Amino acid sequence: MIRRLALGLLGLLAVWLAVPAVANAGRLLEYERIAATGLPDQRLTIWLPPGYDRGQRRYPVLYMHDGHNLFDPAKSNFNKVWAADKAMLAAMRTxxxxxxxIVGIWAPGADRFRQYLPRSIHTPATGSLRAAMDAMTGGPVVSDAYLDWIAGPLKQWVDASFRTRPGRNDTAIVGSSMGGLMSCYAFLERPAVFGRAGCISSHWPAADPRAVGEANPDLIARWDQWFAARLGQPDGRRLWLDHGTATLDAFYAPYQTAIDARIAASGWQRGKDWESRVYPGAEHEENAWAARLPEVLGWLLRKPD
Structure with a gap:
């Protein structure tokens, strides 16, 4: 079934598609051609958990980037997905x-890099580091507008349209690669909104690693300074970081090591407030992320200790 509807809080006209529910597997909704201020058109796939349509319960919300790669292989970039719905069901069974x-926000094609690159890292970059980033953007960096939209109009519409629990500790954000950077960006820059973040295989080089250079000291220092300035105290929040050791993930260890040290030095307790994992042999691709997503969600979204 397809119908058009106005989503007032988003200020847009979208196409809504209901995907048939599968017993005990939840239900998918899709929203196309979403206008968002300062951004390319956006698109959503929303998963409602089993039982949502049979009661009045309110639910926490998980926002995820690269929504086209979360649920349906036919709509994905590489015919493989995170299977986020199955990962959530597995975490629930524990x-x-x-x-x-789950609110899956699709990446806007060629504009993905400039939408996910944290402005807090791009703006102060200079010289060859800035040139390497600019070579990848293809246009102005709009991660600040993207974050404003998620934390503002999008979240307001989700909370008004679905039975959510809108508080900070019931609002999580997860992504991989550039989406991992964007999830950290949301967590650090909007601590009153996002109380949980999963930064999976985060692309810390923030450009082509061959152009940036292995373990670029300037970039490591910028990540360290950003986390030092913005992380704050845990105050009930949780942060997950990880990477593999193959393909693109092979470039991430020096950056992750420095960030881990900064988080620990900031008074966060590893295993309670934050976690950082290395997956030997894991590549930079959806099957690898799908394999560990139940573990990620199980730790990140667990009930209070």
């Missing part, structure tokens, strides 16, 4: 994770 609504 009894430690409540059902969450």
């Amino acid at each position: 009894g430690r994770v409540e059902p969450h609504i």
Whole structure:
């Protein structure tokens, strides 16, 4: 079934598609051609957990980037997905994770890099580092507008349209690669909105690693300074970081090591407030992320200790 509707809080006209529900597997909704101020048109796939349509329960919300690669291989870039719905169901079966609504935000094609690159890292970069980033953007960096839209109009519409629990500790954000950077950006720059963040295989080089150079000291220093300035105290928040060791992930260890040291030095307790994992042999691709997503969600979204 297809119908048009106005989503007032988003200030847009979208196409809504209901995907048939599968028993005990939840239900998918899709919203196309979403206008967002300062951004390319956006698109959403929203997963409602089993039981949503049969009661009045309110649910925490998980926002995820690269929404086209989350659920349906036919709509994905590489015919493989994170299987985010299945990962959530697996986490729920442990009894430690409540059902969450998943809001998958599709990447806007060629504009993905400039939408996900944190402005806090791009703006102060100079010289060859700035040139390497600019070579990848293809236009102005709009991550600040993207974050404003997620934390503002999008979240307002989700909370008004679905039975959510809108508080900070019931609002999580997860992504991989550049989406991992964007998830950290949201967590650091909007600590009152996002109480949980999963930064998976985060692309710390923030450009082509061959252009940036292995373990670029300037870039490591910028990441360290950003986390030092913006992380703050845990105050009940949780942060997950990880990477593999193959393909693009092979470039990430020096950056992750420095960031881990900064988080620990900031008074965060590893295993309680934050976690950082290395997956030997894991590549930079959806199957690798799907394999560990139940573990990520199980730790990140667990009920209070």
